[in-house]
Amino acid sequence: MAAKAQLCCLDTFPTQINLLHVLVSKYQFSHLFPNIGESTCVFLLSARRPQSPSRAGILLCAHLTTEEETPECRPIDNYSTPLKLYTSKNFHRHYGFAPDTEGTVRLTSPVGLSKIVIGARSRQAFKWASSDKFSNGLLILASCQKQTLLARQGDVLLVPYHPLFGEDIAQVHQHQFDLVALECAPVTQGVITVNTSVLVTDCRDLVQTPGTLELSYKAPMTRTLTSLYVSDFAHYANSLGASSLLDNKQLLNTGFSAVLQALECRIDVRVVDIPSLTRQGRIRPKAEQQSAIDVDGSIFMSKNLLLKLGLFNQEWVVGSAMGLLTDKNKTGGRGELPQSPAEREAVKRGCAHLAAVVVADFVKSPDLDLQEHVGYVSPALWFNLSNGEPAPVYSRVVKIKRLNEPLPGSVARLSESQSRTASPPFAKELHVERIVSPDYNCHGVFDSVLSEHFRTPRLVQQGDVLCIPTDGHPQVLSSNTGGFNRWPVLCFKVKKVCGSTEELTGPGPHGFLADRDHTSLYMGGSVNSLAPYSSLGEAPSFWTSLSPPGLSNTAELLTSTLQPYMNASSAALMSVCSILLSAPRGSGKTTVIRAACRKLHLHLLQVDCVSLCADTAAACEVKMQTAFTRAELHTPCVLLLRNLQLLGRLQGGAEPDPRALSSLCQLITSSPQSVAVVATVCDPQELSPDVTAAFVHQMVLESPTEEQRRAMLASLSAGLPLSKGLNLGRLAKQTAGFLLGDLCALVTLAGKAAHRRLLNSCFPGGASVGEERDLRAFGVSVLAQDFASALEQLQQTHAQAIGAPKIPSVRWQDVGGLQQVKKEILDTIQLPLEHPELLSLGLRRSGLLLYGPPGTGKTLLAKAVATECTMTFLSVKGPELINMYVGQSEENVREVFCKARAAPPCCIFFDELDSLAPNRGRSGDSGGVMDRVVSQLLAELDGLHSSGDVFVIGATNRPDLLDQSLLRPGRFDKLVYVGITEDKESQLQVLKAIVRKFQVDQTVSLPAVVERCPAQLTGADIYALCSDAMTTAIKRKIHLIGEGLDTEGSALTLTADDFAQALDRLQPSVSDQDLAKYKLIQQKFTTK
Known part of the structure; x- marks a missing residue:
């Protein structure tokens, strides 16, 4: 209740x-x-x-x-x-x-905590929490039913007072404030019980514990007074276009730059979605001004930054973005050429634009770090302020100058300061035009939307683009016949603004205020123009970022390719921007295209080529013509053709129709320059050469590297309550070869695994709807074990053909003996990984060949190398790559190395290498398949030097049958002999490694078992011994259960009699003659 x-x-x-x-x-x-x-x-x-x-x-x-x-x-x-x-x-x-x-x-009834980690922020608190007084008092309080010991992760200790804590109550309270709950499990807030494991640690090295709040008010900011001269203030009074003192390198080196930056009112601004952040409460203007703020006409900043700049709250300033392109190499009227002399004059004067500075409180979050020394503007204000420049990913410098004089017809404020009195006048008439966009129907009726928007005075200036949200107006959705997934944002272009007097009419550098009480609004026709992006209703995330983490390089390349075609100065190119982007499915192709369009303010029209397929070629041509015509109506626009490999395929036909493909090439080449055609395909080899040649630019979205995967995981999991002990770097190593779609599925499955884990631990008998609601409120943490469970589930569902390599779980302790072999392997593989600087010295070996009798642990060693070095492991047996079709065997070899290069660091293990690479010229096959396979393998091995994180390990019983070209330096240049365990000490280590997972009776003496073993035993022989002993134990247990002397619930234990019976039947798998032959082979390759 x-x-x-x-x-x-x-x-x-x-x-x-x-x-x-x-x-x-x-x-x-x-x-x-x-x-x-x-x-x-x-x-x-x-x-x-x-x-x-x-x-x-x-x-x-x-x-x-x-x-x-x-x-x-x-x-x-x-x-x-x-x-x-x-x-x-x-x-x-x-x-x-x-x-x-x-x-x-x-x-509510809180959940009992299984573990809590308490951090002490002072020496006295750590000493008190480590004493018996604290532990005894905590135990007594936890055992008392009338007391509740709450704990919240990131908060101070919330336990009540007990006399055992100390007689001085004030001192006990002070110690409690110095103790912080660093981690709570299984929920982030619950109660401490007698079964809770309490760990106390010293965290004095932490400046401020994450998640905690200050216990006292912050001290007021003190402004440092610096000696300034009258000439400095005279320079500040100059116009925006004048030279800057900050350009003087001598002054920059004197530490005076901060003062000059504040003096000239230069601030760093960052473009964020202000409307969404204000609705979500992450940007909080002062309560008395929230209802009358034009978010698209204001620069939001902290109080400290406002004091540093010497400005007033809600003061009007004229801003100009620094470092913008001039009108000689930039379009004139915000995405289109200036059509009138007035607009040309406005461009000539620069990109000065009016704005209001507004003080706000910023709420920090993991997905968006709002800093106090940076100002924040909306995409619409940046678009108008910069004259349509691309939206910056990071902060940009803006020079602002206060509006010193009140304009004629402006509204006077009751203030002693002339800066506070200056205000833009109200417009008498406002003429706007609808911007054509594929996101909404521009022919709808928007009277109610505009009336609601101009209830608050809005800043308008000739040539501006107004972004008006439509949430709460269902008539906008009813007029949109193309479907929708969120409330659209309507864009209007200001065609003309008329002031109350003639001198105020025109495209001056200052704007006007417009509302429905003072201004008459006139709606014109439609116009094609750039439009700033808006993600209204969406929280900042990976999908709304202008530079998606892990995909930023491709997004930047795509942006730099598109931008010249959209500028008027690039008309001399006389070509259409056509880009072919290829990458596997789920790589993020659409995400990078959407990010590039948002950054360049371009409209995006997505067309799935499946919808362009038809029964006949003529019908397919009509559908393609309709798609391109629609793109021309929304210029400047990017036409995205998804799944291009399906275009032109008639229903029931396996191959694309040549007529449809010819029509596609013609439509691409005849498109206007303001329409960029971008197509995506999973495999470019599925396209015909003619279609590929129609695209001027061809890009490939490579598989993400380890660092890129870590950035993706950090961004995708920003909204999840991750545990403190979760290591995203290690998780990025374990997800080698994963694409963006795989990582999204991993994060989703980890959240589901955390939900199942909490339900099973907190409510074993099942939870009601109310209990699940309470559990969500108590705080859920996604642990490393949840990601491990999700990763295992995801890897199991992946087929090997998809290319999702799996790291085996084999440790060195699972491999008994072979100490010298382990050392040589680690020196060859682990040393270059831990010290990459050695690669420049040429100290690198890409190939390692393990040879010796069968059953000595060569395959197990390779798996242990991959696990201990945290490498991706690809196990390939020689006969698996051989195919009956000509050229397919070589393709299989190339595919294996391609997978390895896509998932570094990777270890390729070729088992039974002698069957894959025999001596050339002696294979005897009529087609020469084996000779070509060996040649392809040699070529791939030679190419490993360019990729330093791919290693190859081969295993064979007969190295003398291998092609000798494989054994030269640079390929399999390190040969390691893996022999049998002849001494008793090595046999004991192997036996201990095998029985480590078995339950052995305490009376069993493993050294005594080894003493009865033959001298010439391989690791497989010892494993067969333990397996035979286990079989004997199972038979014995079944016999005892049948006689009623034992039960099925009792543990299965290996006894000395089980080992004795297995030893009586043990026979070495390697005879003396075979062992002598292998030793001769060892001597032959050792002397090389």
Whole structure:
């Protein structure tokens, strides 16, 4: 049951109660929650805090009290009013709640924590938490049913006071504030029980623990006064286009640049989706001004930055982006050539634009770091401010100058400062045109949308683009026949602005204010123009980024390719921008194209080539012509043709129709320059040469590297509550060969695995809907084991043909003996990985050949190398690559090395190498298949020097049958002999490694078992011995169960008799004659 609640701060709070707990009137509590007689309860409070954009619930420990016990609690006349939660002043300072904050509370039963890690931020607190007083008091409180020991990850210790903690209550409270819960499991907030494992650590080296809040108010900012001269202020009064003192290198080296930057009002601005962030509460303007702010006409900054610049809140300034292109090599009218002398004059004067500076509070989050020394503008304001320049991924420098003089007809403010009095005038008439876009139907009726938008005064200037959200207006969706997945944002271009007097009419550098009380709005026709992007309603994420992590290089290459074709100065190219982007399915092709269009303010028209297929070639041509015609209507536009390999295929036909392909090539070459044709394909070999030649630019989206996968995982999991112990770097190594789609599936499966784990641990018998809701409010952490479970599930569903290599789980302890062999392998493979600088010295060997008798552990050694070195492992047996079709065997060899290069660091293991690469000229096959396979293998081995993270390990029983070209330096240049275990010590190590996973009786002596073993045993022979002993034990157990002397639930234990019976039947697999032959081979290759 939930109830409304209100926080009431007390001047004096009871000293015996934790300052972060709350008090509740017993009479009001019994009225709202009858039949509950405990003196202490746990509430789940949901209320909005200024420091948090969400209403995430927090657990509160509430103590029931009466007016007699706590006189500070005001008497309640009406018990039906919101539940009064009496708090201390520290409570409001710590959690950031405003006085008299209202919210909802719900009684709940917290989940018991299995583990909590407590960090001490002072030496005294660490000494106190490590003492017996703390542990004994914690144990007694946890065993008492009337006490609740709450703990919240990232928060201070919330346990109540107990006399065992110490006699000085104030000192105990201070120690508790110095203790922080660094990690809680299985949920982020719960109760400490007697079964909770408590770990105390010293975290004094941490400046501020993540997730904690300051316990006191921040000290007011002090402004450092610097000696300035009158000439400095005179320079500040100059125009925006004048030279800058910051251009003087001598002044930059004196440390005076910060003062000059503030003096000239140069600030770094970053383009973010202001409308979405203000709705989500991540950017919070002051409460008294939120309803009257034009978010697309304001620069949002922190109070400290405003004081540094010496400006007033909501003051009007004229901004100019630094380092923009001039009109000689840039389009004139924000995406199109200037059509009138007035617009040409505006471009000639520069890109000065009016804006208001607004003070706001920034809420930091993992997916978006809002910094206090940076100003933030919306994409629409940047578009208008920079005259249509591409949206910057990072911050850009903007020079601003305050509007010194009030313009004629402006609204005067009651202020002693002339800067505060200056304000743009209201426009008498505003003429706008609808921008044609594929996101909405430009022929709809938008009267209600415009009326609602101009309820607030908006900044307008001739040539500006206005972005108007449509959420809450269903008539816009009803007029959109093409379907929708979110509320569209309408774009209008300001054609003309008329002031109240003639001198104010025209494209001056200053703008106007327009609202429905002072301005007459005139709607014109439609116009083609660039339009700034908007992700209204979407939180900043990987999918809305201008530079998607891990795909930034391709996105930047695509942007630099598209940009020249969209500028007027590139008309001399006289060609159409056509780009063919190829990558496997799920690589992120559409994501990088969408990011490039957002950055360049281009419209994006997506067409799946499946929809262009038809029964006849003529019908297919008509569909293609319709798609290209629609793209021409939305210029400047990018026409995205997805799955180009399917275009032109008639229904029932396996090959594309030549007529349809010819029509496609003609449509591409005849497209206007303002339409860029971008096509995506999984495999470019599926396209005909004529279609490939029609594209001027061809790009390949490579498989992400380890660092790129780590960046993708960090961005994709930004919205997940990840555990502190999760290592994304190690996870990126384990996901070698994964694409963007695979990583998305991995993150999703990890979240589901965490959900299953919590349900099974907290509610083994099943959870109700209310319990699942509470579990979500308690906080879920995705652990490393959840990602491991998801990774295993994902790898199991992947076929080997997809190319998702799997790292085996074999450790060195699983390989008994062979110490010298292990050392040589590590020196060959692990040393270059740990010290890449050795590669420049030529100290690198790409090939390693293991040879010796069968059953000595060559395959197991290769798997252990891949696991211990954290490498991707590709196991290939020689006969698997041989194919009956001409050229397919060589293709299989190339495919293996291609997979390895796509998943570095990778280890390719060729088992039975003698069957794959015999001596050339002696194979005897009529087609010479084996000779060509050996030649292809040699070519691939020679190419490994260009990729330093791919190693090849071969295993064979007969190295004398291999082609001798494989054994030269640079290929398999390191030969390691893996022999049998002849000494008893080596046999004992192998036996211990094998029985490590078995349950052996304590009376069994492994050295005694080894003493009875023959001298010439391989690792496979010893494994056969243990397997035979296990079989004997199973038969014995079955016999005892049949006689009723044992049960199926008892453990299966290996006894000495089981080993004795297995030893009687043991025969070495390598005879003396074979062993002598292998030793001769060893001597032959050792002397080389």
